[in-house]
Amino acid sequence: MPARVDSKAVLVSLRVFQRLLAAYPKAHREEYGAAMAQLFRDRCRDAWREARGRGLMALWLHVLPDLVKTSVLEHLSALKERKSMLERIGTLFRPRSAPLFVFLAVFVAVFFLVVTTSTVVTFIMPESYASTAYIKVERDVTDLQGMGGRQAPPGYDPYLIQTELEVIQSEVVLGRVIPALDLNSAWGKKYAGGAALRTAESVALLRARLDLRPVRNLSLIEIRAFSEDRTEAAKIANAVTDAYRDYRREQRRQAAVGANVPRTELVDRAEPGLKPVRPNKPLNIFLGIVIGILLGSAAGAGTAGIATLIGRKSRGGSATPGPAASPPPVAPNSADGRHGKGAMNKIMGVLWMGMSAALSGLGLLALIWVFGDAPRFPDFLIIPLFGIFWGGNVFAGFFLFRGKSWARICVGVEAVLLVTYFLVTAGAPVPRALRWVPIAFGAITACALLWPRKEIATDQC
Amino acid sequence: MAPTQTDPEDLLPLTPAVFHVLLALVDGERHGYAIMQEVAEHTEGRMRMGPGTLYGTVKRLLEARLIEESDERPDPHLDDERRRYYRLTALGQRVVKAEAIRYAETAEVARGKRLLGRPAKLAHAGGH
Numbered sequence: 001m002p003a004r005v006d007s008k009a010v011l012v013s014l015r016v017f018q019r020l021l022a023a024y025p026k027a028h029r030e031e032y033g034a035a036m037a038q039l040f041r042d043r044c045r046d047a048w049r050e051a052r053g054r055g056l057m058a059l060w061l062h063v064l065p066d067l068v069k070t071s072v073l074e075h076l077s078a079l080k081e082r083k084s085m086l087e088r089i090g091t092l093f094r095p096r097s098a099p100l101f102v103f104l105a106v107f108v109a110v111f112f113l114v115v116t117t118s119t120v121v122t123f124i125m126p127e128s129y130a131s132t133a134y135i136k137v138e139r140d141v142t143d144l145q146g147m148g149g150r151q152a153p154p155g156y157d158p159y160l161i162q163t164e165l166e167v168i169q170s171e172v173v174l175g176r177v178i179p180a181l182d183l184n185s186a187w188g189k190k191y192a193g194g195a196a197l198r199t200a201e202s203v204a205l206l207r208a209r210l211d212l213r214p215v216r217n218l219s220l221i222e223i224r225a226f227s228e229d230r231t232e233a234a235k236i237a238n239a240v241t242d243a244y245r246d247y248r249r250e251q252r253r254q255a256a257v258g259a260n261v262p263r264t265e266l267v268d269r270a271e272p273g274l275k276p277v278r279p280n281k282p283l284n285i286f287l288g289i290v291i292g293i294l295l296g297s298a299a300g301a302g303t304a305g306i307a308t309l310i311g312r313k314s315r316g317g318s319a320t321p322g323p324a325a326s327p328p329p330v331a332p333n334s335a336d337g338r339h340g341k342g343a344m345n346k347i348m349g350v351l352w353m354g355m356s357a358a359l360s361g362l363g364l365l366a367l368i369w370v371f372g373d374a375p376r377f378p379d380f381l382i383i384p385l386f387g388i389f390w391g392g393n394v395f396a397g398f399f400l401f402r403g404k405s406w407a408r409i410c411v412g413v414e415a416v417l418l419v420t421y422f423l424v425t426a427g428a429p430v431p432r433a434l435r436w437v438p439i440a441f442g443a444i445t446a447c448a449l450l451w452p453r454k455e456i457a458t459d460q461c
Numbered sequence: 462m463a464p465t466q467t468d469p470e471d472l473l474p475l476t477p478a479v480f481h482v483l484l485a486l487v488d489g490e491r492h493g494y495a496i497m498q499e500v501a502e503h504t505e506g507r508m509r510m511g512p513g514t515l516y517g518t519v520k521r522l523l524e525a526r527l528i529e530e531s532d533e534r535p536d537p538h539l540d541d542e543r544r545r546y547y548r549l550t551a552l553g554q555r556v557v558k559a560e561a562i563r564y565a566e567t568a569e570v571a572r573g574k575r576l577l578g579r580p581a582k583l584a585h586a587g588g589h
Binding site: 017024028031032035036037038039040042043062063066067069070071073074 | 493494497509510511512513514515516517519520542544545
């Protein structure tokens, strides 16, 4: 039979349809793509023969919804066929597995999870630089003896130094630094989405960034300032030093003779630091390794114990398994009909509860540690949300343990809360990268729990 | 090892698409386009299966071992391109028959309730 010549409209339609086949899963496309295109071409020819352009239009109106619907169905079907993440892990925890093997598998999984999390958190934390200025503070020894009688001897005076440390951190001194460096607007841009901070807020923030220490046995005070910007750290340290010295100078000018206002002298100005001092990456990673070992050991031991118990129970009820029978055909109307609870649910449930608690706690601690001192830190929102997130995960793990599909409801509620948290903290002084942390935890949880699996009862398609 | 005997009743009820594709193959092996035409003819044009629905159904029927693929060959009525032909398996024969009986029994109930007047109208569906 000679090859027939198709009209241009048919050829174009066929080409478009062939492109649209990309909507199907690869395996389905490779198996049936050519046959589907062939069938479509035959129907195009029929439509063209019957009503030309109108026929093709009607065909497309029929084929497009069919394509959308069936491509989604094929993707869902492909997902169900794929071995779920939980099942893959679950194969490691079968009761017949040796306890040592179970312990090692869980230990390695938890260890890597914790170490990876601590490393990621360490690297997404903003780097902080420190700059230090030194100032000498001494009791004033005037030539004229006051009317008050005895005068304190010059030299190191721990009480004086302690008093001056408090004076430097007072609002009287720090309040002068804010306008000098225009910190209300600079930090407003950085932490409050552009709106200028109030002076009290800036002072609180400034105080949190200062570390004042006396130098042992000397009349020197070390004024150390921290900032993500190395230049800003040096400016802050110098500005605080200048503000304190100006304050004392003014007092000396205004004070009566013999009022005994301390003398101040600048010893060393602050210079921008070369290397960040926070986060301490080696220390954080080391701590992550230590916590990973502890958590991994605990989770591994617990899981191995549970697996052994389950193994004993299941061996007690059944004799030696017979030869495997060929699996029955799957009903053409449903993707998979198997229901039931498995030992894997229990192990994964326990494991998930432990890991969720650990990870949520770590996330919360990281947030509070880094941003707890910042003004407008929405701890009233974050702490309850983390609590709910943690509780949700524990409940999800519990339901997973019981083989209930309610675990999915917990995850759904968590997802809503996490999105709310993300939206509400949009203008809060939390860096964007860190705001994604709980979202990432939520997403990982959702993926693990919502991934199609056969162990938890699911509705048939 | 002998294959596991599957009760056709376990696979019932069938969806309309599955049932019509199986019915189309009762008379012999067919390729996709011929199946689609046969289904359209059976249903007087009310059911025209799109390529996605047809091959999705074919895939599931193959997985369920209700149909099997026979040799590829060209259809002399259409063109010289090779086409994939499908035919019912023994299990598929039993399943489609069981479903047809189920339909017939349902029709009998409807007839008893005077919902259906002419019995001959449904006779073609079961083939018996």
